[in-house]
Amino acid sequence: MSETYYFCPLCITANVFQTYSSLFKHIREYHRDDPSFGIRCELTVFCGFRYSTFDSYRRHIYRCHRSLIDSSDDSKNNISSGIDDIHFMEDFSSDASFNDESSIADNSDSSIYVDEEVDEMEYNFLNMNPITVPVKEDKLSLKEFAEFYTRVLLELREYHLLPQKIVQCISSFISTLLDMTFKLIKIKTSTSAFIPTNDLDIVFAQVISIINSISKNEYQFLKQCKNFFNYEAPTEIILNKNEERAYYIPLKQSIRTMLQNETLLKSITDNINSFSNYVAKDKDLILSNRQGCCIKSNMSRRENSNVLLLKLYTDGISVTNPIGAKRDFHKFTCFYYLLDDMPETMRSKVNSIGLFCMCYSKHLNDQNNAKILMDVLVNDLNNLQNEGITIACPSSRIYLVFSTVSADNLGANEVGGFQKTFSSGSFCRHCLITYEQRLIPLTDISFVPRTKLKHDMVLSQVIENNDDKIIQGVKCCSWFKNLVGFHPTESLPPDLMHDVAEGLCPLIITALLKEAIQQRILSYAQIEERTSSFNFGFNDLSNKPPPIKKQHLTNSNVIGTASQRLCLFKLLPIIFYDIIDELALFNLYTLLREIISYLYAGIMRKSWLPYLDALCKSFYSLMVERLPDHVTPKVHFLTEYCRSIEKHGLPILNSCMRFESKHQYFKQIVNRSLNFKNPLLTMSKRHQLRQCLLNKLASSRFSPSITVYSSRLIEFVKFSIPIQRLLKKYVNETDSISESLSIYYHDLKMKQKSVFVYDLIHTEEIPIFCQIHHLLKINEKWFAIAEKLHTKAFNEKLWAYEVEYTGTLEKIDIEHCLDLFPHCLDIYVVKETYYINLLVRLTKR
Structure with a gap:
């Protein structure tokens, strides 16, 4: 019988190959990067296409001629003996490295700590449970296999954000590996009568069929996600014109799926009960938004006690299409939701924020479009509030109550139907101040707050006039006018992020540094050098600002x-410690700094509010006196926070900061998918795929955990004598002790040398700090060995606590290190004195 030979069409000399697999290997190794790569497939009479890149040629071969790559001469296959396989496995095992704690303990000096920063998305992926088949082997069926493989593809797509083409390529490789595995099994069992190869053939054929079917196209993949992961597709809303669309996710099913997680539901219930108990014991405390009078009013409409608060957020997100002639700028309006009663460790996670709706911002400029969309959203929200959600819990039904809408000032004014300009007229949605009156000190006047009755009267007049004329800042009806529990004067709290962090803080920074330049205390170059070379502490390093350059100060833009x-x-x-008190405007800094310490507090007291109100008015009046040209609307908004606290609860809980982080996920999706034909559908669909995966992994998503990426065993005698004396009360010298440089507790990184608040003493509630020396795992529980620091005084110039080391060590449970303040702090050295900079005012529950 004649043999078939293969020739390389890309070589100058005719190289001959006995098998196509050897030819393909040759092309891959020697010609894949040829700039003039070009080859025509003539393996069958049906082929004949020419391929200009190796990747396109490879895909064709794997799809149409894979058998030629996998096939080999039978005699060569049979030559391979069991002894060769044993030698191969022995070599493989000897080369493999295992993370065995005993081997680490034998050579502790060679241990390597993995101490690198990871972003939130990578951290969430690292925290996922290993992929395992959650069924017994005797009950394993093709259905469980299909579910498992769908999850694999889902993780590849939604955690690694791989495109569908790459997922299909991975499926092709897996099919090839299984095909090779099957052939190896046939070779090894060809001489045995105990394993019927026909049965194996059928099983592997079915497995390969399932793999190829799931990743065949988008429809099949979504179908399997719906079967196994309860994927809920976004609902399309057709607006005024056929080509104008929006997408929204019905809240009832989304929240029901979320609350079916017993860990989450129990945490929310415990959090509500805990706050109620604390407030019952100390009525001066403000712990949650439930204590706001407007939210209390909404909750009073519901007789049932099983009530959870639902917060909405809206903002715009911008992406750019950089592709050739179709390059364009896209701006979308997003609506998110959050269960307002979640514990802080859960609500701070971006994954706890759900998507409600997405649409093009320009479509909302059309009143008909806005009405169509808002009618759908409001009906969905009202049905959720009226009917509740049936889940497996003792009361069987949970009711949701709308709390507030968080947004920046422009977004809040648009939602509420107020004017969208802040440089004229009645720009404030909280009171009736006008732009011309903003320079009047609050020592001479107080502005009338907006009320429901007055607002409704003005709105009626606007509607009656029907001439688009703005009256007292009211332009039109609110988007959510029919939403149960919503009113423009009571449901749009101010936002710390836009008002303070992005508004007043850079304003005061610029004013102080400009004064330093005008007084010839510092030059532009010196300011840039100080801000670029300052050594930020580890816990502040993630928020390290860029250097301040001349153009930033010239344009008043930090x-x-x-x-x-x-x-x-x-x-x-601290950065400008030697000149800061020489500045005449430093009083503005100290006033704003004290105001921020109250506004950013996670726990407040009602008795603080009169003093806070006086501080805000003093700051406003001083701004009018010292910097009248910089009295922006955001300076006025600061004076509205005390009234907002009474209405809506803690300002930090209404901040947009975490919602803004959600935008980064969608920007990443658009930039990687490069789909600008219908980006709304792409973003909403990919978000839902991610959510269905997270809901399946809900046990690891919401359960509190301590995550350690690297640790080493350490002998008791290796510790210093003071630590041995401390540990002797709790461990034996033979007990196993593990040490780590850093651990993650509720997604917060705790590291050696970090500082936390240990206690508050005296009537003034002076903080006592501890610095972590060791992070140890003893008897399956993690502890911090920390040194207590003595708080000597509060330095008003540096606005920091002066501390000194005491040498007193404490063994503290990790779970109690962050009870008073859920963040780690850094120590800064100024003139050989140690200081700790604490942003907020603390109080005990």
């Missing part, structure tokens, strides 16, 4: 994110 600007404002006295 660049950076809200977190970076707030960090710079917090550390400004």
Whole structure:
């Protein structure tokens, strides 16, 4: 019988190959990067297409001629003996490295700590449970196999954000590996009568069929996600014109799926009960939004006690299409939701924020479009409030009550039907101040607050006039006018992020540094050098601001994110410690800094509000006196926070900061998918795929955990004598002790040398700090060995606590380190004195 030979069409000399697999290997190794790559497939009479890149040629071969790559001469296959396989496995095992704690303990000096920063998305992925088949082997069926493989593809797509083409390529590789595995099994069992190869053939054929079917196209993949992961597709809303669409996710099913997680529901219930108990014991405390009078009014409409608060957020998100002639700028309006009663450790996670709706911002400029969309959203929200959600819980039904809408000032004014300009007229949605009156000190006047009755009267007049004329800042009806529990004067709280972090903080920073330049205390170059070379502490490093350059001060624009600007404002006295008190405007800094310490507090007291109100009015009046040209609307908005606290609860809980982080996910999706034909559908669909995966992994998503990426075993005698004396009360010398440089507790990184608030003493509630020396795992529980620091005084110039080391060690449970303040702090050295910069005012529950 004649043999078939293969020739390389790309070589100058005719190289001959006995098998196509050897030819393909040759092309891959020697010609894949040829700039003039071009090859025509003539393996069958049906082929004949020419391929100009190796990747396109490879895809064709794997799809149409895979058998030629996998096939080999039978005699060569049979030559391979069991001894060769044993030698191969022995070599493989000897080369493999295992993370065995005993081997680490034997050579502790060679242990390597993995101590690198990871972003939130990577951290969430690292925290996922290993992929396992959650069924017994005797009950394993093709259905469980299909579910497992769908989850694999879902993780590849929604955690690694891989395109569908890459997922299909991975499926093709897996099919090839399984095909090779099957052939190896046939070879090894060809001489045995105990394993029927026909049965194996059928099973592997079915497995390969399932793999190829799931990743065949988008429809099949979404179908399997719906079967196994309860994927809910976004609902399309056709607006005024056929080509104008929006997409929304019905809230009832989304929240029901979320609340079916017993851990989450129990945490929310415990959080509500805990706050109620604390407030019953100390009525001066403000712990949650439930204590706001407007939210209390909404909750009073519901007789049932099983009530959860639902917060909405809206903002615009911008992406750019950089592709050739179709390059364009896209701006979308997003609506998110959040269960307002979640514990802080859960609500701070971006994954706890759900998507409600997405649409093009320009479509909302049309009143008919806005009405069509808002009618759908409002009906969905009202049905959720009226009917509740049936889930498996003791009461069987949970009711949702609308709380507030968080947004920036422009977005809030648009939602509420107020004017969208802040440079004229009645620009404030909280009171009736006009732009011309903003320069009147509040010592001479107080402005009339807006009320429901007055607002409705003005709105009726606007509607009656029907001439688009703005009256007292009211332009039109609110988008949510028919939403149960919503009113423009009571449901749109101010936002700390836009008002303070992005508004007042950079304003005061710029004013102080400009004064330093005008007084010839510092030059532009010196300011840039100080801000670029300052050594930020580890816990502040993630919010390190960019250097301040001349053009930034000239344009009165301190660049950076809200977190970076707030960090710079917090550390400004330490960065410029030698000149800060020489500035005449430093009083403005100290006033605003004290105001921020109250507004950003996670726990407040009602008795603080009169003093806070006086501080805000003093700051406003001083701004009018010292910097009248810089009295922006945001300076006025600061005076509205005390009234807002009474209405809506803690300002920090109404901040847009975490909602803004949600935008980054969608921007990443658009930039990676490069789909600008219908980006709304792409973003909403990919978000729902991610959510269905997270809901399946709900146990790891919401359960409190301590995550350690690297640790080492350490002998008891290796510790210093003071630590041995401390630990002797709790461990034996033979007990296993693990040490780590850093751990993640509720997604917060705790590291050696970090500082936390240990206690509050005296009537003034002076904080006592501890610095972590060791992070140890003893008897399956993590502890911090920390040194207590003595708080000597509060330095008003640096706005920081002066501390000194005491040498007193404490063994503290990790779970109690962050009870008083859920963040780690840094120590800064100024003139050989140690200082801790604490942003907020603390109080005990």
